[in-house]
Amino acid sequence: MVIDTLKCVGCSDCVVACQTENDVPIGYCRDWITETVNGEYPNVELELKSERCNHCENAPCVRCCPTGASHKIEGGIVLVTYNDCIGCGACIESCPYDARFQHPDGYIDKCTFCHHRLEKGQQPACVDVCPTKCMYFGDLDNPYSVVSKLLKTRNYKLLAPEAGTKPHVYYLI
């Protein structure tokens, strides 16, 4: 997933679209907005971005899961099998992005990149709804995909690269 911070206005549409698409109970969220302000008036910079599970290549949450509920599927998406999850919370502790939470029903929940929609050839709900069209989802292994092209032509950053998790959400800057 590639997110253009130059276009995001931080409206939270991605948050509410995810909640309604994935039946995330009110009070919880799988994605969220962060706002960073730098500088001193009137030389100020503002960065708004939509954050979520980074579906890391080297995912600590998968490694530390005692039951194998946290797992990676073909294509790189990290998922949780709710029925196998004992809610121990080790994965929450291990995630440098604070992307996981305990669902009120006990299991650990997080962004799935709307796996159920991808299967139908649709985009994740957040990507589909974004009024600024600042989110792109696609195949990074395909050099001709929009996401690959964006990463070739634009500057980008990763979140917490020092954690060594090799995250798969890229922020254009």
Added chain:
Amino acid sequence: MNKFMVANRTINMGTSRRKFIKISALGIGSVTATSGALNLMASNSYFNETNVPILSKKFQKIPTYCEVCFWKCAGWAFVDENNSIQKMIGNQEDSHCFGRLCPRGTGGVGMYNDEDRLKTPLIRTTINGEETFREASWDEALDLIGEKFNEVKNSYGPESIALLKHGSPGKHLEHLFHSFGSDTIAEPAYSQCRGPRETGFRLTYGSWVGSPEPTDIRDTKCLVLIGSHIGENMHNSQVQEMSDAIDNGATIITVDPRFSTAASKSSYWLAIKPATDMALLLAWMHVLIYENIYDKEYVEKYTLGFDKLKDHVRTFTPEWAYGITTIKPDVIRKTARAMANAAPSVVVHPGRHVTWYGDDTQRARAIAILNGLLGSWGRKGGFYFKESIKVPDYPHPEYPHPKWGWREIGAKYPLAQMGNTVEVIRASIPNEENKYPVKAWMVAGTNITKSIPNRLLLEKAMDALEFMVVVDTMPMDVTGYADVVLPECTYLERFDDIRSATNRAPSIAVRVPVVEAKYNSKPAWWMAKEIGERMGTGAYFNYNDYKEVIEWQLNEMGTSLNEMINIGVKNYPRKSGPLFLDENSSYKFPTPSGKIELYSQELKDLGFDALPVYNKHPEPPQGFYRLNYGRAPMHTFSRTANNPNLNDLKNENTLWVNPKVARILELKKGQHVWLKNQDNILSEFSIKVRITERVRWDSVYMVHGFGHNNKKLSRAYSKGINDTQLISQIVEDPIMGGTGMRGNFVTILTENPHKNMTI
């Protein structure tokens, strides 16, 4: 001549006949629908027995258009087999949203699910000396309204019944009012919001801006925002187009004392001193004209009064403006040249909420003139010629002719194009000299206690009324002043008028009930019909279901309800001519001269400045900060604060304070403070401090629409401060009556001023 009229703000409060009833504080006969609400949550349960989210449900798609704000995006409600609304998705064919609803539209289902909704009609009554509401049947409530409205009609004339409205319910009630002979109709959307720009652009180009604004932002090379915060105001297609403009590498110039989201996307942010925009606009004109970089051909061919304008702005140099605006002369020149380089693909945006300082029509004129110099009106990347399709009127008898109405009430503002809410309020306060006495109100879809400044005046008027009805879906603060409260069902539960959009090409959209109306709520069209029948105007409501009306209209328009249910939105080809000016033929603007009137003879003849001038506005006194307010993308005015989905995203406003100010006042992040304005009005509730470099040291900022004082709004009650309550100083625009609201100053209190007071 004194250009500004300061509203009278020394009104003595007598004992209030119409005591404010907090709907929560009900005695006998209170609304006890909690069990219903609980059941509702159960039936809406998101999880099946194994606690695994249900993601592979079969959905039915039902078309609607959104009513969470005025943009009215068309979309689909997805309903599962249990008739539960699961999600809202935009209609791909709709030019308001292009398939993408904004957070409010996506969370619109929360409006339907909100367990705090008004559930049944309420009638004011007195129990043990206490004023309260009791539940009533629809017949009882409607009979009472019919009786009281007829009384007022017979004693004073139908004109004495006023309608204050907003949005879709307003249209149905407007028909009711016209049917019984009242044109005493007003809405805050004009004189408290976009009125000045409509009048300013009408004076210059002959047509008002309208909604959605005909700005060709997606193809612009330069977007100029004067205090407009696109992105924080979530005017959907406009936000999308601004994003396209960013992709296309357009230059964005934002003028705002606050570092808005739009400012952060801009090539130039002009951190202007508040209330000095006019000086900047005049200096920009000066640069364009005296550097000879305006669109000479366009100006010669289409405009009138250029020489007078040139003369007028001779002395308004960037150096002159620097002293006023604090914007450096080279920045003023650079930005003017950036506009000229991009011209005619420039949008100097007319703005939306523009009732700021009382000379707002003139500021809108300055913006219109600037666009004229750049040749952007009628040009690609500038402003397009909008078009809509006429929805035929469903046949009804001719309306009677009222003896007076909103025009007469607001006559002191010669160029008002719609009813002035504040003048209707004034006309409701008994006064022997008042030739147009208003005695009863119906308030529909607008929480006037949060949209009308000068609360004392408003309360005095409501106190004097003989009868007041409020129509709403939620127990908004204004319902507490009503004699009868009618619960409207939400947009997801009703048929409504066909939405005819004014856009690049005409289009229509339909709103079809997605689910049955919950509780004992009813659509506004039904209320209008029922009241009409009780007032002897049943002939105007020749239908049993509004479905019949839109079915007839759709057939007249060459489509059908069945077709529209399948497609939701129908786009029509343009018929009015090209989207932009055809340079090879002449074009007559709908102004008296047929030209773009840079110099306005019309204003001159009425005794106003024919060309805009800069006037100095009051500045905050020592220890006070200018109160600025704005929007958050996930909320609409005050109406969404209690929506469970949207409240979850933002449940209160915060007071933005510059770190310098925080240091002086020793404020901490998250600390609760209270505000007191220049007229000693105290904020009802406290607000949390947000210390940020995004705001100037001479002003504070908050998002509008919070600080609800009705306990029945369980999520929104007492959260944050209601900015409107602190706006008691109004500067009225002498041209069209807009209420300038940005000249209020507040001081920050760290101790609770209500602690030793009984409220």
